[in-house]
Ligand code: 5GP
């Protein structure tokens with residue numbers, strides 16, 4: 001029996017299934033969670049999606065009301081963990097990725113845990129692990145679960161829509177190196193199942209707010225520094241600046257990629273002051289310019305070779321000095 005069929009058997013045998021994903025939910029963690037939820041429902045079972053925190057507003061065209069969060073419904077989530085006899089761990093590779101509020105509950109839950117993920121270096125905390133760093137997204141792996149367990153017939157618009165969004169957002173609209181022929185085969189299956197792809201692109205791309213555009217304009221015009229010799233762009237935004245532009249979750253998500261689009265840039269780094277710390281987002285181009293090591297070694301973070309994140313507890317000016325020193329080391333003048 002293949003691992004995917006084994007996982008479906010675990011679903012069919014379970015009574016209380018909990019689906020988790022990493023903190024600061026993105027399109028892939030939300031998309032894979034909701035896609036798996038609907039698949040489990042199509043199998044005639046129930047599950048509860050429990051995330052550490054609320055997803056970005058830009059995803060609110062998906063059924064976000066099906067996701068309970070520690071941030072807003074701690075009691076429900078805590079009870080779900082206590083009753084759980086099967087926990088899915090989607091789109092993360094180590095327990096610390098669910099954040100402090102959920103990590104303890106996850107680690108102490110004695111039930112079976114199943115990881116489905118595409119990050120490098122998975123920690124060994126699950127009973128079954130589908131860990132495939134060559135996959136474009138966790139959502140792609142959920143489609144594999146549905147297909148390769150012989151349940152392709154259950155794929156419909158409701159299940160396919162969040163999965164399409166997961167693949168779309170984690171591949172920068174199907175353009176990253178992580179996109180393989182198989183990714184397009186899977187996308188074709190989603191369209192054949194009824195996914196209205198044009199509406200999803202519209203919902204993701206044509207729903208800017210005026211304040212988000214103004215914040216982006218300000219960031220680009222006033223707050224982007226280009227280290228020409230190192231081919232790295234750095235954008236920094238303080239709490240006061242974010243507040244001035246009525247920052248909403250998700251408003252800064254595209255900034256690092258936009259800065260990276262400058263011709264000749266090897267990497268772009270966004271520093272934003274959120275929840276009392278400086279959050280760092282790293283984006284880079286090509287196999288020669290990985291950023292996950294920089295994020296892991298110096299900013300208590302990690303991620304993929306060309307998209308990583310981390311944090312700094314130093315104030316913004318000191319964090320900027322630190323990152324500029326590190327940029328000179330990691331991206332030396334050629
Ligand atoms: P973002 O810049 O969008 O927040 O994160 C980009 C990627 O970096 C995420 O998909 C995730 O893989 C990784 N990442 C972000 N923040 C962290 C962190 O604090 N720790 C680790 N290990 N990975 C992170």
Ligand code: MN
Nearest residue numbers: 028091138170
């Ligand atoms: Mn992902």
